[in-house]
Amino acid sequence: MNEPSPPVRLLIHGAAGRMGQALLRLAGERDDVDVVAAVTRSKPAQRVIDGVPHFSATELEAVPEFDVAIDFSLPQGLDPLLALCVSRGRALVSGTTGLEPEQRAALDAAAGNIPVLWASNFSLGVAILNELVARAAAALPGWDCDIVESHHVHKKDAPSGTALTLGEHARTGGAQPRYAALRAGDIIGEHTVQFTGLGERVELIHRATSxxxxxxxxxxAAARLRGRPPGHYRVTDLLS
Known part of the structure; x- marks a missing residue:
């Protein structure tokens, strides 16, 4: 009988944010991952919280060995984390949006040395929505394409990274998307892709409620990225 694989050692970067807190909570419910470090922008009030060592962003080099870093932080926090992953030969999963072109290029370069998965959205529904948008755009040439996204008032980038990714898929089908962004209350995330022709309209919608x-x-994705060869990965590459 084969021995079970040891848990994937995770570094959570951006641990104090909404996503970081969700990652820490849900990781504790899984047997296939083990959070060995949590990194926050400011100095942590406690060094160890619920059994997880915490570090500030200025202490990044001091974090223990890990297999995969999961990053949901701010654009300015990605660069040192990416450098750490490359120097240690460790995989990176990032959902940080609002990146500069130079940072996207740095991710491309890093993928020559380590496994890299950057996605604007990690939900299965949105992964499928991207494919539907590309198909609709190709099937409806000449129709107007509008992407409307809504998020909570604290989200800084607009349009959202998910909206821009949906737009990229629309362009593959020949559409020229336009964007509208709303920031209100505590909306987690809603995206509508609307195709409008003469006398009719098609809407593709995804709403996140959690x-x-x-x-x-x-x-x-992180649990399945350990041990993969260097390269760029998509959420759909790691679903099974």
Whole structure:
């Protein structure tokens, strides 16, 4: 009988944020992952919280060995984490949006050395929505394409990374998307892709009612990214 694989050692970067807190909570419910470090922007009030060592972003080099880093932070926090993953030869899963072109290029370069999964959204529903949008755009040439997204008032980037990714898929089908962004209350995330022709309209909609879907998707991906060869990965590559 084969020995079970040891849990995947995770570093959670951006641990004080909404996604970081969800990741820490849900990781504790799984047997296939083990959080060995949580990193926050500011100095942690306690060094160990619920059995997980905490570090500030300035202490990144001091974190223990890990297999995969999961990053849901701010764009300025990604660069040092990416450098750490490359130097240690460890995989990176990132959902941080609002990246500069230079940072996207750095992710591309890193994928030559380590497994990299960057996604604007880690839900299965959105992964399928991307494919549906590309198919609809190709099937409805000449129709207007509008992408409307709504998020909570604290979200900084607009349009959202998910909206921009949906737009990229629409372009593969020949559409020219336009964007509208709403910031209101505590909306977790809603995206509508609307195709409008003469006398008719098609709407493709995804609504997230729990932030846990994104955290579960990121944990699922991280658990399956360890041991993969260097390269770029998508959420759909790691579903099974």
């Amino acid at each position: 932030r846990d879907i994104f955290a579960r998707g990121a944990l699922h």
